[in-house]
Amino acid sequence: MKIVVAVKQVPERDAAVRVAADGRSVDTGDAWTMNEPDAYALEEALQLKERDGGEVIVLSAGPERVESTLREALAKGADRALHIVTPESGAGSLPERDTLGVAQLLADAVRSESPDLVFTGLQSDDLGAGQTGVVLAELLGLPHATLVLSVESAADSGGKRIRVKRELEDGWFQHIEMPLPALLTIQSGGNRLRYATLMGIKRARAKETRAIEAAPPAERHDKTAEIVRISLPERTRQIEMLTGPADQIAAKLAERLRTEVGL
Amino acid sequence: MTSGRLGLEALASLRYVEPLHFSLLETSLLILFCAVSLALFLWRLYPIARNILGAKKDTDFTLAPVGHRIWVFLSEVLCQSKVIRQRPLPGLAHAFVFWGFLAFAVVTTNHLLTGAHLGVLQHTGFVGTFYFWFAAIWALLVAVSIAGLFVRRFFVRPRWLGEKVSIESGIIAGLIFLLMISYLAGFLTSPDGLAIKAWWWVHTLSLLAFLPIIPNTKHLHLVFSPLTVFIKRGEFSQIPPLSESETEEDFGLLAGNDLTQIIALQVYSCVECGRCTEHCPAATTGKVLNPKEIALGVRSYLNALGPASDQPLLNELRDAATNPSPDNPAANWLSMEAAFECTTCGACEFQCPVGVQHLPIIIGLRRGAVNTGAWEDRHGTKLFLALEKQGNALGLSAMERDKFIEREQLPIFDGSQEYCLWLGCMGGYDPKGREIIADFARVMRHLGASFGVLHKEKCTGDPARRLGNDLVFGSLAQSGLAAFSAARVKKIVAICPHCVRTIATDWREYGISPEIEHHSEFMARHAHLLPQQNGESIVYHDPCYLGRYRDVYEEPRMIVAAAGQLVEAERHHERSFCCGAGGGLVFLGEESGERVSNVRAKELIATGAETIGTACPFCNTMFRDAVSAVAGEHPPQLLDIAQLTARALPIAPPPDAHPKTDQPAIR
């Protein structure tokens, strides 16, 4: 099975984020890493390949720095990498494109590969819209499922259909069958991530990375929403200390719990 | 000389005699037997030597410092210092046997030459008489010693010598005893007649039987161990760098063809004495790991497959059909399970009297499994990902450390201060580690020492190094060296012996670190400026990475003695028993068998001391849980040496970034 995994490079979780001077963008510094939900998508693809054979191609859009994330994916076992090159900033850069615009870039690259499966993570750690996968499926005209925990070939289908296990709310699950090709967004935590090994890194050097120039956005699509303002949330984790008689404390705690838990 | 007349005159009139006449037949037989014995010896020695010389060359071996090597040789081989000190009575007995062998060298040569009419030592005259008497005394000592060791092995049966009774040991003991008795018989038998000839032949045949047995048993150490001890790696737990070659992939000890000459020589020198096992925290708490069996497992592998094989060394990585170690059961010893139970405490390597260095072997096996991704462990993966992504072993946000620094008002290192105070993962994130840092900072301020902490710190990579992840370790080492260089750090002081060891020694693979010392060494240098307390009884626990690894035993004791009354645990100094955290194990899941930390905690509590003094934040965290698990009604206090010192300091005024100028100069 040929699987394309779309990954995003995001700022490291602990990177200090500062609102830019114009109040409408963010300075994220220069510590970047693979989006963790996408790492789970990659893991699922690699496990599928290890089980049933095939090829895993990792895809990412972004400036040159994205190559380190692609290399990490190759080191973990992906066979090839596709890099859609966008400028670091300004017109055509990722922050200047919305979800639909980015998905269109990815869709063009995926079409060139004609894969059986396309995987994405559930959402990105930076913007967290959680939509790119589903939008990509719609653009490619593929059936999709989200919050997927496991994938297998459907019985009696000759490898033409798959059966996935999907997570629902409140501890419920569901199986869904669908024809290939299809797109799946993979739930985090379903599998154990693998660590990058020395052997993986060494072997990654011999694997192919193909660079594709991104089509400029002006031809394709106007943004549907603009950022008005970026700000720090007022509420920071300040501890509210309660002292005094037990009953008073209990009353305040009860009120807080009722709000949080929705009793 | 009749057996009835004893007494000093009788003793004085004893003379050593040898047979006077050997027929041509006898001489021919002697030469024939010698040739056969020698041939059998060489026939068995040859494949072993081939296995050793055929192994990979060691890239990190240097003869220098030669003086040190000679000293170690003189002390450990000739004087048998380690053999005796670590197991006194059996050690002394063995030493006598060894010295006896040396003493007999000339006599034995002369003995054989006599049979070919070429005897050199005269039976009369000063030299001859002296020498034969000298040898006789040794013969007695050896005979008594070997008899004692025989009783120990076959009747007392200490468990370190293994479950099965070793028949070969019995045979060897018998032969040695026979050799000595047959020699002594030369003093008590008349020079004419058959008796003397018979005794001569007994002695000769015992000798010639002994020779071929040597390479077929652990007595190979007679041949190898002096060399093995001499060419030991210079550093304790010295981990060789992986080869950077483009053509050959090197991931550690994955298969036979990764074994080096030094490793091969060492495993063939193993005498199976079990001292390593006896002191191993894993082996003594019911785990699979047995350091002796790791060495013997490698030896079995070499005997079965040789040093060029690409069959994996660890059981779990081989396919079930190939078991090159039939006497090292597939299920157990040379396995990933065992290899990952090691806390790298070093007791095994330290104890070994013949120079086997277990740590590079065990860590090498781990490297082979981790660098290839073969080790799939939930906690191990989480640790590696945390080190990679968050730069600390606990997976916490670096902002937590920033908050701590701000709260304690620790000055930031800006190049103008003398010392960089290294927090480490425990000092930066663990509540107890932070208390130790806070107290040590107070001590430093009290001493007027100028210091600062780095704005950002990543883990030194110690857990990655000990678990065999060279990718993560290399990346952390390089980034750490760059950080020190950029901040212009000249001197570092740290509260954690793991950080100290890793920065001082393991980082050398990637560059030169600034000088670094442990806070016990720092405080000891300023002991005269620190308060003397009339404190309670304090039992000091030697951390593995400070004691055995760095040879620092007295400095922390100086601090403890200033704070209260120093009490020693039953196992102390170089025999200190591990707390169980090392080797990355504190970050892995639950251990099997009894908890190592509980065993040591019980030992420390049994001294009756009111306080347990530690010098390592990992020991501290392990004992915190263990003490509450095993202590009864009144558990002892648990305090780091920094806390023991700081508690007697006057309450300091608010800290300022610059030391007072009228303070005494601190060197």
Add this chain to the structure above:
Amino acid sequence: MSEASGVLVIMEQTSAGWHRISREALAAGKRLAAELNISCSAAVLGSAEVLAPLTTELANEDLSSVWSVEDPFLARYTADAFVASLQQILAQANPAYVLFPHTYQVRDYAPALATRLGEVLLSDVTAFNVSGGTSSFTRQWMGGKLNAEYRHSGPGVCLLSVQAGSFRAETSASSSAPCEIKRLTPQLSAANIRTAPSEPFREAARTVDLSSAQVIVSVGRGIGEQENLALVEDLARVLGAELAASRPICDAGWLPMERQVGSSGQTVAPKVYVAVGISGAIQHLVGMKGARTVIAINKDPDAPIFEVADVGAVGDLFEIVPALTRALQR
């Protein structure tokens, strides 16, 4: 074609009535409409039998109209059926704003719907602001570290989904007369529904799943004796919470190992984590630092747990916990 106007809230039902976030979305939709001075309607999709009582209830919610989108193909959710149906209803209702609750289901289909309309969904909105006739919507970035305010641009419909717990659902019933229920039967065919879902099921024989628990009550050494666990169990029951513990409790065998939270146990990230008698050693903290709200009860004001807590109660847990249980039962 008349100009797009009004807010349309897409409601979602479970087997046990409305999805909790649906009611919150409805409240948010009504408020948005009120502030923009436009009408608010609601729609619900499903099979006719299921929808009947639901739409009747909705009609009493002070809305200008209620759409009942009925089709047997909508009895079990599939993305294809929902997207096709919603396309049709949007064509009919022609709203300016479409509000969804940010449920698992909405995440599965709403982005596809938006794409078909050439729009991008503003997902997981936590707040909105109306001023001078225009509205802006706030989303969280970087895991909640930043707030980003968006304004919808362009002529098309503005689609947004609201985050659970961001808008308070209305509890009081309305007093006005019920509104019109409009029925719509979408044009759906089996050929256009590509996915075949099974009945939902629960996992067999898993006794404890702390990682999916929304509320956890965790107990530590401060509890003293095994018998005292009953106090904490009562609290957990009243809160509908899972019971967890720090390592020493599990070591002692008072609770099974699978309830251990910490570096050698489970890592959890519930909405609410109540730490009772837990000091906060690092080995425990690393297992629960992802919790949204941490409430800690400990008699030691210097206990490290207070460094990660949002609410800290300093006092005797043997008094506070029973009092809290009683207060919650009222």
